[in-house]
Amino acid sequence: MAGKRILTAKQLNKSYGPVTALQSVDIDIYEGELVAIVGDNGAGKSTLIKILSGVVQPDSGTIEMDNKPVSIRSPKEAAELGIETVYQDLALAPNLDVAGNVYLGREPIVKGLGSFFGIVNRRSMIKRVEEELRLLEVNIPSVNGLEVGSMSGGQRQAVAIARSAVWASRILLMDEPTAALGVRESEAVLRLVQRIRQRGISVVMISHILPHVIQLADRVIVMRQGSKIAELTSENLSHDRLIAMIVGYEAGEVKVVAE
Numbered sequence: 380m381a382g383k384r385i386l387t388a389k390q391l392n393k394s395y396g397p398v399t400a401l402q403s404v405d406i407d408i409y410e411g412e413l414v415a416i417v418g419d420n421g422a423g424k425s426t427l428i429k430i431l432s433g434v435v436q437p438d439s440g441t442i443e444m445d446n447k448p449v450s451i452r453s454p455k456e457a458a459e460l461g462i463e464t465v466y467q468d469l470a471l472a473p474n475l476d477v478a479g480n481v482y483l484g485r486e487p488i489v490k491g492l493g494s495f496f497g498i499v500n501r502r503s504m505i506k507r508v509e510e511e512l513r514l515l516e517v518n519i520p521s522v523n524g525l526e527v528g529s530m531s532g533g534q535r536q537a538v539a540i541a542r543s544a545v546w547a548s549r550i551l552l553m554d555e556p557t558a559a560l561g562v563r564e565s566e567a568v569l570r571l572v573q574r575i576r577q578r579g580i581s582v583v584m585i586s587h588i589l590p591h592v593i594q595l596a597d598r599v600i601v602m603r604q605g606s607k608i609a610e611l612t613s614e615n616l617s618h619d620r621l622i623a624m625i626v627g628y629e630a631g632e633v634k635v636v637a638e
């Protein structure tokens with residue numbers, strides 16, 4: 380199912396003072412695949428996503444896209460490379476409405492004819508977001524005028540996901556996208572993820588919900604204490620195997636890793 384390799388990160392390291400958040404982590408992302416990242420709290424999952432989304436700079440390591448070295452120094456640079464992110468802490472502007480959030484940081488600055496096309500484009504993007512929100516089956520009263528800060532956690536999550544989904548052209552990074560959602564909304568998010576992949580966009584998703592991981596992932600990266608300790612393909616995935624790796628027991632070996 381996976382196409383050509385579009386991103387390769389090698390030997391990523393990141394420390395915060397004495398804490399090693401990420402240690403010598405390699406990751407490849409192929410076109411249209413879903414990579415799940417699993418691991419206990421503090422394993423380094425969000426740090427890895429934040430490096431790929433330009434929020435955090437690694438202490439060392441390299442990233443290539445389409446076999447060319449890139450540096451992703453900000454979310455704006457990530458966006459220019461076609462990489463969008465749904466963050467664990469969402470990062471929406473609470474005092475703006477849905478339409479304002481969709482265009483946050485991307486307001487057209489061109490004047491004259493360019494600004495006319497900017498407005499047309501803006502209308503069509505907001506229509507697409509409305510469509511995504513409808514497909515997400517989350518009831519949002521209005522994309523215009525209602526402040527996102529007054530919405531429920533699930534509604535805000537849907538807005539963040541819909542926004543990223545319409546902008547991502549190569550890779551969509553999702554940090555616990557279903558954490559704030561009910562069962563029905565979670566299922567709708569997973570269907571959205573499938574549609575995104577059908578467009579040839581790769582999805583990298585952190586999730587603690589192992590049945591979702593097993594259901595969707597082409598590949599699973601298991602992180603523990605800042606290191607990638609295993610990479611499993613959909614053929615050798617099982618719930619018990621994942622649990623054992625996440626918590627640090629291996630088959631036939633009773634090994635407890637202190638957290």
Ligand SMILES: Nc1ncnc2c1ncn2[C@@H]1O[C@H](COP(=O)(O)OP(=O)(O)OP(=O)(O)O)[C@@H](O)[C@H]1O
Binds near residue numbers: 419426
């Ligand atoms: N900005 C920061 N300053 C200091 N330490 C940090 C910072 N960000 C992350 N860390 C530390 O780096 C380690 C990895 O954190 P990270 O957020 O990547 O974990 P995670 O796997 O996403 O965990 P969770 O499942 O709880 O979200 C943790 O020990 C964390 O405390």
Ligand SMILES: [Mg+2]
Binds near residue numbers: 424425426467554
């Ligand atoms: Mg995290």
